Amino acid sequence: MGTLYLFPTTLGESPLSAVLPEMNTQLMSGIQHFIVEDSRTARRFIRKCLPTVVIDELTFFVLNKHTPPDTISTFLQPLKDGHDMGVLSEAGCPAIADPGADVVAYAQQIGSRVVPLVGPSSIILALMASGFNGQSFAFNGYLPVQLPDKIKALKKYEGRIVHDQQTQIFIETPYRNAKTLADILTNCPPDFRLCIAADITLSTEYIVTDTIKSWKNNIPDLNKRPAIFILYR
Amino acid sequence: MGTLYLFPTTLGESPLSAVLPEMNTQLMSGIQHFIVEDSRTARRFIRKCLPTVVIDELTFFVLNKHTPPDTISTFLQPLKDGHDMGVLSEAGCPAIADPGADVVAYAQQIGSRVVPLVGPSSIILALMASGFNGQSFAFNGYLPVQLPDKIKALKKYEGRIVHDQQTQIFIETPYRNAKTLADILTNCPPDFRLCIAADITLSTEYIVTDTIKSWKNNIPDLNKRPAIFILYR
Numbered sequence: 001m002g003t004l005y006l007f008p009t010t011l012g013e014s015p016l017s018a019v020l021p022e023m024n025t026q027l028m029s030g031i032q033h034f035i036v037e038d039s040r041t042a043r044r045f046i047r048k049c050l051p052t053v054v055i056d057e058l059t060f061f062v063l064n065k066h067t068p069p070d071t072i073s074t075f076l077q078p079l080k081d082g083h084d085m086g087v088l089s090e091a092g093c094p095a096i097a098d099p100g101a102d103v104v105a106y107a108q109q110i111g112s113r114v115v116p117l118v119g120p121s122s123i124i125l126a127l128m129a130s131g132f133n134g135q136s137f138a139f140n141g142y143l144p145v146q147l148p149d150k151i152k153a154l155k156k157y158e159g160r161i162v163h164d165q166q167t168q169i170f171i172e173t174p175y176r177n178a179k180t181l182a183d184i185l186t187n188c189p190p191d192f193r194l195c196i197a198a199d200i201t202l203s204t205e206y207i208v209t210d211t212i213k214s215w216k217n218n219i220p221d222l223n224k225r226p227a228i229f230i231l232y233r
Numbered sequence: 234m235g236t237l238y239l240f241p242t243t244l245g246e247s248p249l250s251a252v253l254p255e256m257n258t259q260l261m262s263g264i265q266h267f268i269v270e271d272s273r274t275a276r277r278f279i280r281k282c283l284p285t286v287v288i289d290e291l292t293f294f295v296l297n298k299h300t301p302p303d304t305i306s307t308f309l310q311p312l313k314d315g316h317d318m319g320v321l322s323e324a325g326c327p328a329i330a331d332p333g334a335d336v337v338a339y340a341q342q343i344g345s346r347v348v349p350l351v352g353p354s355s356i357i358l359a360l361m362a363s364g365f366n367g368q369s370f371a372f373n374g375y376l377p378v379q380l381p382d383k384i385k386a387l388k389k390y391e392g393r394i395v396h397d398q399q400t401q402i403f404i405e406t407p408y409r410n411a412k413t414l415a416d417i418l419t420n421c422p423p424d425f426r427l428c429i430a431a432d433i434t435l436s437t438e439y440i441v442t443d444t445i446k447s448w449k450n451n452i453p454d455l456n457k458r459p460a461i462f463i464l465y466r
Contacts, residue, residue, distance in 0.1 A: 006361050017255040019351045023248075093357060096367040105364030108428075108442040115438070116361040118252045118353045124326060128239050128349040131338030134329040138371040138399065166371065195341075205348070209341035 002079040004107045005031065005086045006094045008119020009045050011226070014201045016049060019120040025049040027117070031086045033078040035061045035103050042088050063087075063099055072103050079112055091226075093121045097141060097171065122228055123169055126197035129207040130167070132232040137167035143180060150180075154187050161192070161233050168231045177222035184229060185219075188212050195230040198222055235317040237309075237340045238264065239327045241352020242278050244459070247434045249282060252353040258282040260350070261319060266292045266311040268336050270323045278321065296320075296332055305336050312345055324459075326354045330374060330404065355461055356402055359430035362440040363400070365465040370400035376413055383413075387420050394425070394466055401464045410455035417462060418452075421445050428463040431455055 005027055010019055029050055036042035039060040046053060061075040079085050087094045087103060093116075094100035107114050123139050140157065144150045157168040172180045184194060190213035197207040198220070206220065209230075238260055243252055262283055269275035272293040280288060294308040312318050320327045320336060326349075327333035340347050356372050371393065377383045390401040405413045417427060423446035430440040431453070439453065442463075 015256075019254050019256075021252050021254055022250040023252075093361055095361045095364070096357060098367060100361075101364055101367050104362060105442070108362075108364045114362040114364075114440060116358040116433075116440070118351065118358070118434070120351045121354065121357045124329060124354045124357050125349040125351070128326055128328045128333075129337060129341075129347040131328070131334055131341045131347075134331060134334050135374045136372065139369065141368045200349075201351070207347060207349070209338070 002084040003113045126228040130195035132167040198225040198227040235312040236346045359461040363428035365400040431458040431460040
């Protein structure tokens with residue numbers, strides 16, 4: 001049985017040497033079969049890592065939210081045949097906030113070795129720079145879109161900050177950042193602290209922690225910028 | 234004002250090129266003032282990154298659980314004087330399951346730029362390879378030591394798996410691994426899945442997911458191995 005390698009990718013246009021260990025590209029050069037979220041961006045990334053690779057000799061299986069669950073097992077046939085395989089996500093770490101987890105679960109089920117490689121996780125990078133509790137934290141994905149549900153979710157997270165001293169992390173789609181930030185500032189206690197992290201690892205990186213009260217007077221422009229929000233008190 | 238760089242370190246004796254981007258050492262070579270958990274291991278790590286550096290010309294401030302909170306602000310004097318500074322943890326990412334968060338919080342408070350660098354986070358690596366839900370997860374640090382409290386904590390996490398579909402992550406000190414694993418296997422539902430991740434990024438790396446029921450018949454030897462436990466169903 002082959003080994004399933006999990007390859008993180010850059011978060012936008014940062015140089016490889018800024019965010020990925022050299023070993024990742026060395027390992028990638030030995031792999032012919034990849035499971036990817038989008039084959040066009042995956043080819044571009046592999047060509048960036050391995051400029052002399054013959055892309056047409058590689059096999060790509062596309063795994064996204066439209067992939068029927070029962071096809072996932074067929075993707076791993078090369079692994080069963082003894083070939084190493086690679087999983088690539090669109091940005092950051094495979095299987096974190098990303099569909100890759102299903103294929104990893106299947107690889108674990110059939111007893112394959114799974115090797116996660118180091119790369120940029122916007123969640124961990126934002127948390128490191130927030131100054132908040134890193135001994136206990138939760139990543140909650142997206143806040144609900146509808147305001148009553150969003151407020152309900154924020155109240156729940158507030159409770160976990162107060163009772164469990166658990167740092168609460170969310171992401172948002174770039175076009176909803178402004179609305180979500182406004183909703184957080186309106187609905188969270190003024191003395192709580194919010195870390196806003198945008199464009200992580202890019203030249204425009206912005207990671208700032210302040211109180212809800214202070215943010216209200218100083219709202220940053222997050223338009224079209226991938227952002228992470230972290231709440232604590 | 235200088236910039237506070239957060240430098241991850243290797244998790245044990247893995248080569249730098251396996252887990253750290255090249256840029257980290259380039260940035261390190263421009264820094265003279267470091268905040269570290271233990272100055273002996275920090276010196277050794279810096280020498281590994283920068284073989285020609287004159288270690289005696291560097292300044293080290295030691296931040297651990299014995300450091301009085303009011304000294305932390307004095308550590309950042311070089312930053313206030315315009316020098317870049319570095320934070321290094323003992324293993325992995327500063328400020329994640331580590332005292333570095335306090336100094337980062339103070340740097341954020343005084344308006345300094347904080348730049349987190351990429352490196353190995355055993356939490357994220359284990360989660361990637363577990364096959365569990367990476368859209369919603371919590372890191373809970375250590376389980377309580379006393380059995381009644383430990384069982385109570387496990388029941389609470391079980392509830393969050395069932396009601397929130399939230400993956401639950403813990404760590405344990407190596408000498409308590411066997412006891413904690415036995416307690417998890419006795420007290421969690423047999424159909425729940427447990428991922429055991431040990432020696433992450435090392436040549437003896439072991440990351441395996443199975444049901445509680447199956448683990449009971451096949452207990453791995455975790456003696457003296459740094460381990461992460463991840464629970465889901």
